[in-house]
Amino acid sequence: MSAASMTRQARRVRFRYAFYRNLGLTLNIFPPFIYLMLLFYAPMAIMLVMSFWKSGFMTLEPAFTLDNYVKFFTTPIYVRAMVNTFLIATGSMIALILVGYPIAYYLARYAPQWESLILYFLIIPVEINFLVRIFAWKIALGRSGIINSALMSLGLIEEPLKFLLYSKTAVVIVLLHEWLPYVVIPIYLALKGVSPDVIDAARTLGSDRWSVFRHVLLPLSVPGLFASFVLVYIPMLGEFAVPALVGGPSAYMLGNVIESQFLSAGNWGVGSAIGFILLTITLALVAIVIKVAGVEELM
Amino acid sequence: MERLRTGRFWLGFYTLAVMAFLIYLPIVLLITFSFNDSTIMSLPWSGFTLKWYEKILERPDLLESLLNSLWVALIVTAVSLVLGVLAANAMARYRYRGRILFTGYVSIPFVMPWLILGISLLLFFNWVGIQLSMFTVILSHISFTTPLVAVLVAARLHQFEPDLDSAARDLGCNALDAFRLVTFPIIAPAVIAAGILAFNWSFDAFVVTHFVIGSEVTFPIWVWSALRYPRNLPIINAVSSIIIVVEMGLIFLAEWLRRRGGGERLL
Numbered sequence: 001m002s003a004a005s006m007t008r009q010a011r012r013v014r015f016r017y018a019f020y021r022n023l024g025l026t027l028n029i030f031p032p033f034i035y036l037m038l039l040f041y042a043p044m045a046i047m048l049v050m051s052f053w054k055s056g057f058m059t060l061e062p063a064f065t066l067d068n069y070v071k072f073f074t075t076p077i078y079v080r081a082m083v084n085t086f087l088i089a090t091g092s093m094i095a096l097i098l099v100g101y102p103i104a105y106y107l108a109r110y111a112p113q114w115e116s117l118i119l120y121f122l123i124i125p126v127e128i129n130f131l132v133r134i135f136a137w138k139i140a141l142g143r144s145g146i147i148n149s150a151l152m153s154l155g156l157i158e159e160p161l162k163f164l165l166y167s168k169t170a171v172v173i174v175l176l177h178e179w180l181p182y183v184v185i186p187i188y189l190a191l192k193g194v195s196p197d198v199i200d201a202a203r204t205l206g207s208d209r210w211s212v213f214r215h216v217l218l219p220l221s222v223p224g225l226f227a228s229f230v231l232v233y234i235p236m237l238g239e240f241a242v243p244a245l246v247g248g249p250s251a252y253m254l255g256n257v258i259e260s261q262f263l264s265a266g267n268w269g270v271g272s273a274i275g276f277i278l279l280t281i282t283l284a285l286v287a288i289v290i291k292v293a294g295v296e297e298l299m
Numbered sequence: 300m301e302r303l304r305t306g307r308f309w310l311g312f313y314t315l316a317v318m319a320f321l322i323y324l325p326i327v328l329l330i331t332f333s334f335n336d337s338t339i340m341s342l343p344w345s346g347f348t349l350k351w352y353e354k355i356l357e358r359p360d361l362l363e364s365l366l367n368s369l370w371v372a373l374i375v376t377a378v379s380l381v382l383g384v385l386a387a388n389a390m391a392r393y394r395y396r397g398r399i400l401f402t403g404y405v406s407i408p409f410v411m412p413w414l415i416l417g418i419s420l421l422l423f424f425n426w427v428g429i430q431l432s433m434f435t436v437i438l439s440h441i442s443f444t445t446p447l448v449a450v451l452v453a454a455r456l457h458q459f460e461p462d463l464d465s466a467a468r469d470l471g472c473n474a475l476d477a478f479r480l481v482t483f484p485i486i487a488p489a490v491i492a493a494g495i496l497a498f499n500w501s502f503d504a505f506v507v508t509h510f511v512i513g514s515e516v517t518f519p520i521w522v523w524s525a526l527r528y529p530r531n532l533p534i535i536n537a538v539s540s541i542i543i544v545v546e547m548g549l550i551f552l553a554e555w556l557r558r559r560g561g562g563e564r565l566l
Contacts, residue, residue: 033404121318124546132329133329245526262418
């Protein structure tokens with residue numbers, strides 16, 4: 001066989017390879033692309049468009065008006081719901097990191113024999129229906145609930161603590177319960193990924209345990225913190241079942257306003273506008289995290 | 300050394316205390332009160348009973364909702380595994396312009412609050428003129444389980460050399476064989492884990508379902524409406540207790556199988 005025909009054959013093989021490769025890529029891309037286009041992106045676009053439509057009770061007419069947005073920003077209860085949402089979500093996020101970080105640290109550094117057992121017990125409740133777990137908290141937090149009964153029988157309080165249920169406190173407690181595993185596990189994975197050699201090196205060079213934590217472990221766990229922020233803070237902004245069941249009117253969040261616009265107040269235009277505001281906030285937060293942390297850190 | 304040991308002790312103590320009070324207290328109460336002979340869930344204890352468990356069988360609506368959730372979750376899992384693995388292939392096995400863009404395209408639904416997905420799908424079905432039913436529930440669930448599967452499987456694919464696939468192709472495999480014989484065995488643990496998670500997400504999905512379900516009922520929807528009637532509450536306790544025990548059993552079974560088979564961790 002001549003050299004020329006060999007290269008020709010090689011070229012043909014390479015061409016055929018490239019063709020099938022592209023065909024494979026196309027077949028892989030298209031089904032999920034089209035599905036998400038139809039059942040994720042198109043609905044989002046429709047929500048955006050309808051947020052500008054003229055909207056009344058159970059009516060929605062094509063138009064271009066900012067009325068729905070104006071109505072949202074000028075109605076005090078809606079604005080208060082937005083303030084509540086940020087207060088509750090931010091407060092819970094800070095509390096989650098403060099509560100969860102030591103647990104992640106313990107799991108990653110100090111508990112080789114208990115590590116997987118504790119992780120299992122952290123993950124198991126996630127498998128239990130969330131509404132059921134919110135309801136379980138009502139048993140614990142109610143006026144004659146277990147916590148009040150216990151505190152009263154110990155003589156620590158004379159009357160039931162009213163702020164335990166139907167309050168912002170209750171919402172924060174249930175959110176801590178719901179999201180703790182999602183905060184602990186990414187931080188745990190980040191800390192687990194730190195090579196023991198790095199820590200030994202720091203120790204050898206004279207760092208005490210605090211400065212090892214402050215200058216080595218904490219900076220290296222930042223990707224875990226970002227991951228838990230994306231996993232937890234954003235969904236908390238869209239929460240509505242928790243405030244509806246344990247929060248009461250004083251703890252109503254944006255989610256409750258949106259839900260009632262769609263399912264009881266019948267004003268879909270205002271609901272869409274609030275939904276779109278929440279969507280914009282979500283994408284902005286994700287963009288900030290990607291900008292600060294870098295895509296590679298999160299993937 | 301002494302300080303290190305006490306530090307470890309207190310951290311361990313702290314971990315157990317948080318797990319006990321923040322994670323397990325309500326679950327233990329829930330199971331305990333499913334045996335309490337009263338519709339009011341507070342102390343003092345009114346006596347032991349199994350009647351709430353018997354009442355489950357008298358509630359055909361509850362059993363139907365469980366069955367509905369089960370078959371919805373099975374269909375959703377099957378479809379989203381196919382779509383998700385395809386998406387993961389495109390995200391991790393090929394190099395092309397627009398790969399990052401496609402990755403973002405598939406990942407954005409993963410971070411979108413479910414509430415927003417729920418209302419936008421409600422608007423969409425209404426606008427297109429599709430009657431709300433179990434079918435719209437299934438379509439909606441697939442929108443959030445597909446990105447879940449894609450992200451998990453792509454993460455696994457990123458860990459292995461893309462060259463392995465090319466090597467199989469060079470050695471004469473066609474694309475399908477290369478996937479079946481080389482790639483799939485590598486991603487199988489991630490696919491199984493993603494399938495389990497997708498099933499759970501669909502079975503427990505309340506927020507999205509709340510907006511796109513018509514007159515039919517899935518289990519979370521049943522719980523949501525049952526929560527409004529106090530006489531139902533102990534039955535919710537009983538059925539949840541059963542589900543908790545079954546799920547803990549399944550997790551330990553999966554773990555036991557994994558250890559026995561010497562396979563990779565699922566969780």
